[in-house]
Amino acid sequence: MPGEAIIRSSLRAVALGVLLALVPALAGAGQAGDAAAGKRLYWDGIGADGAPIRGVTQGDVEITGAQFSCVSCHRPSGFGTSEGGNYMPPIIGEVLFNPRTPDRNRNFKELYQEVQPPGFWARVRQPRMRPAYDAAALARALRDGVDPGGHEFAPIMPRYDLSDEDVANIAAFLRTLSDEISPGVDRRDIHFATIIGPDADPEAAGAMLRTMELFFDWMNKDTEGDTQNPTFSPNYRSNFISAYRYWQLHVWRLDGPPDTWRAQLEAKYAEQPVFATVSGLVEGPWDEIGAFCDDMRLPCIFPNAELPTPGEGRYGYSVFFNRGLALEAEALGLHLGDQDAASGRVVQLHGPGPEGERPARAFAAAMARVLPDVPVETVAYADAAGLRAALARTAEADVLALWPHDMATALATLADAAPRAAQIYLPSAAKEPALATLPPGVMARTRLVWPYDKPDGYHPRKFRIRGWMHSRRLDVSHPRLQLQTYYALTMAQYSLLHMIDDFYRDYMLEIIEHQAENELNPGTHPELALGPGQRFASKGAFIAELAPDTRLGYRVVSDWIVP
Structure with missing residues (x-):
């Protein structure tokens, strides 16, 4: 009927007017937010x-x-x-x-x-x-x-x-916020990956992987025992049975140059998403991997890397032991600035690529801050012949710092050239080849920048970890690497223990920050600690001299230096 249609239309208009009148009030009481x-x-x-x-x-x-x-x-x-x-x-x-x-x-x-x-x-x-x-x-x-x-x-x-x-x-x-469980975990399993770069030493990578495999096997046996008999501990473990997961390890091996790594990582992740990456061994820059971790919001926990992502790493998704070669270079600059006698001629030589260029830049910047009146002569070289020619020009140097790209070739060239510089400084990775290669006269003038613990450092947990390794007949062929790997695995273990079944990646990183300072140090560094948002657990380095007469081959000769 026409009259009824008019009435319905009028009622709709009145209702719309009332609703529009209420909008400001509703917005003030509980408006939709952005x-x-x-x-x-x-x-x-x-x-x-x-x-x-x-x-x-x-x-x-x-x-x-x-x-x-x-x-x-x-x-x-x-x-x-x-x-x-x-x-x-x-x-x-x-x-x-x-x-x-x-x-x-x-x-x-x-x-x-x-x-x-x-x-x-x-x-x-x-x-x-x-x-x-x-x-x-x-x-x-x-x-x-x-x-x-x-x-x-x-x-x-x-x-x-x-x-x-x-x-x-x-x-x-x-x-x-934290409204969906993160990828890489299902009702039974939690998936982890470890990343191995193309230039990683095969023996070192094998030692790392064997350590990880034994740890995963240990965790899964414990999970199997508790989940098959959950009521043996009423009102405790049985309350947390929903938190148990079997650990699955995926080995992500990269090949080719770093600019191809991102595509490789994306393909591997697409095949099987993981909750986090743990440990790993990468000789080149971490930049491409770090960008992948940040973009995927994927925790990458304590990889063994000498070239971490540059910068402070604030709230990034990669967590490192330290800042690698950049830290060593800055610590050397502060050490020279702390000496009673001012340095005379300071020369640094660096090889090609980020392994040489990044610490050279960091050293020059540190010296400009602490010794602005002491110029640093920086010489780049491309190969062994270039290094030999550069060393020939350093005869009168008071300080010679060397940042090699190829450590073995550089140390062999250094030994052959036997430069007469008063003090020669090398990065920590040079310790073993230097002990094996340098003649006594050069070795006596050579120092290492050493971001690890003193030879006599005491860490009770180190002995427990070594007991764990020996009881499983693990060949400890690369002690620092394997202890660092165990530490990374421990961080994953403790974070999951605290998370219960709140499987959120950000939460995992926050618990790792909290746990890093709780006396879990395996003895590789003097101190390991993280504050909120921090991504480098060890902040400094020592200066050490080569000591072939000692069991570990070095002796610390400075205080702990924190740039």
Whole structure:
């Protein structure tokens, strides 16, 4: 009927008008947020207006978002952390906006596996039941420091001056944070890869792989025993049976030049995604591999590499023992700047490619900072003949630093040329060929930049690891490499133990940061520790002299140098 159609049309118009009138109110109460803008606020403390957000902490200390961004405490995964007696809980969407009681297993790390002051235990064990968050509750929490149950946050939690748009944006981002289990893990297995470069020494690679295979076999036997008899430990291991996975190892061997590695890695990953890469042996630059790891958000845990990705590595997905040759070059510069007598003529020779060029640049830059009045003569050479000619021009040098591309050829040329420089400095990788090649007169004037531990360094865990290796009849033919490999595997093991079944890659890296300083050092370095976002566990180096009369062939002659 025409009249009924008119009435229906009028009712629709009225309803539309009411809805449009409500839009501003709805937007203020819980508007749809922009997850990308929320991520910028979470990571950088930048609000919707493009300016740093502001707030207060400890009651009256004014701060900006750049100083106290969310990621600093709640971490990239959103799972939080515990530090200095303070507990930062998970704030992922599944936890905040879920009306169900949070999984108590997620407190396992804080409750049972951390050394904390008594006050921490009291706070963590207090029952903190609360309703699920909504837009209004989240706004109150961020602005006033009160959760939906009326509990007030600790004073260290900032109270931020946020707009409704900021609150909506951060809520939208938190709903996406750690919302899907990472690739490389299924209900039964967790997949790991190790990367071996084309120039890796076959014997060294074999020693590394044998260590990994025995570790994987050990882990899987333990998993099999517990999963087949889960009730032998009621109210403990059986509660965590969902966390158990069998470890599967994939060996990713690369060939060809570095600019082809990315395509090879992508093909291998497409064939079988892995949760992380562990250890590895790469002689060339890590750059292409590092870019792959960052782009795939794939943890690459403690590879054996002398040319890590340049830079600070802040929040990257590759975690290294140290900065490699660049660290050694900078430590040498600081060592020379620390001497009582000023250096006279300083000459550095470097071979082609990044193995020679990168430490040469780092050494020149370090010398310019600490000894700006001492010029550094830098000479590049292409081959043994070029090195011989360059060495002939260093007769009057007080300091000669050599950064070779081909270590064996360079040491043989150095031995034959026998330069008369007062002090000769070599990178740590030169130790074995130098001991085997250099004549006594040259050896006496030669020093190494040594980023590893002293010969008499004591680490209790080293003896336990060696016992593990010997009990499995593992040939320890490359001690440092195999101990470093074991350490990388231990980091993977402990991170999974803490994660329970929260298989998120960012979370794995955060636990590794936390665990690195917990006395798991296998004895390869004086100290191994990582802070939030740090990616180099050892920060310095010694200067060592060659000592063929000692068991290990070297003797430390300086303090620990941290550039």
